[in-house]
Amino acid sequence: MVKVRSFIIALILVGIGIWAFIHFSPSEERKVRKQFGLLSGWASKAQGETPLIMAQKTRKIGTLFAENCGLEVPLYSISGNLTRDEIIGYAARGRLLFSELSLRFYDLTVSFPEEGIAKVSSTARLTGKLNVGENVDETHELQCVLKKIGKRWFFSHMEVVEVLKR
């Protein structure tokens, strides 16, 4: 009886150990996922955001992208290669339209097809309120490619996948 109990306790401890190792070790996948968390935080906007915070957040969004990033967002007629400054411009103009904005990513699937390249599929949900008072609630499937430059991962391609095609 004592042996069985010790075995079960040992099994639980090993499980906790494995979980802690996976959870706290800074693997490449965790680093990639972190970039999405940062993008989500910096793209989101609380009501009454000051111009200073807005400028700060918009500049930070730019730091997540590579010098040149391919963007394919047919819904908003955005297509082609954009420089980091152009992305900052789009982000700033986009955020200005909203009084409140929340961008969240779900179901992230990360794969590494080759060294220094990460492919990520995710569901992006954008909710918020436009300055004109209209509520916005949009969900899209996003395919992203991130490149590792130095020790950091940068978005180098983003594409919105059409789930329902008219």
Added chain:
Amino acid sequence: MNGNKKIRKFFFPSLTPNFLIRALLVTLFTYLFFGHVCIPFHIQGSSMEPTYHNGGFNFCWRLHYLFSKPKRNEVVAIRFTGRHVMLLKRVVALEGEWVEFRDGKLLINGKELDEPYIRYPCNWNLSPRQVEVNCVYVVGDNRNMPVENHYFGQTSIRRIMGVPLW
């Protein structure tokens, strides 16, 4: 006194191997059943009004299409990247069929489809288009909004997760 003991035993059972095995099995079953077979979801949005209301709760039954393909008039849950965000829509046309909206009437292969679930007036117009192979055409029940604001179209059968339980 005896009752107190029973209550205490119920809430704080002794950690016997049998109890731990039972708890493990219940946890495993719950995870598999509610995580993969019968997924709970919360309805957000009004695109399926009046059949499904904003704020409602339901379960996505995944085994429904284990041995069959989606049929016309069935309400289905469509996934994006994963199962955290899904679309709830009604199948109106199957592969190879032609879909068209003319003055709010839905035409399949040129014939008007009887849609008893539509309660609100609709004035949509959409030129005829053919549903691709291994796809179905889905639309929400609430067509009392501009056609541009309603998310509908054809989607791959692979994206269909299941049907709502009720």
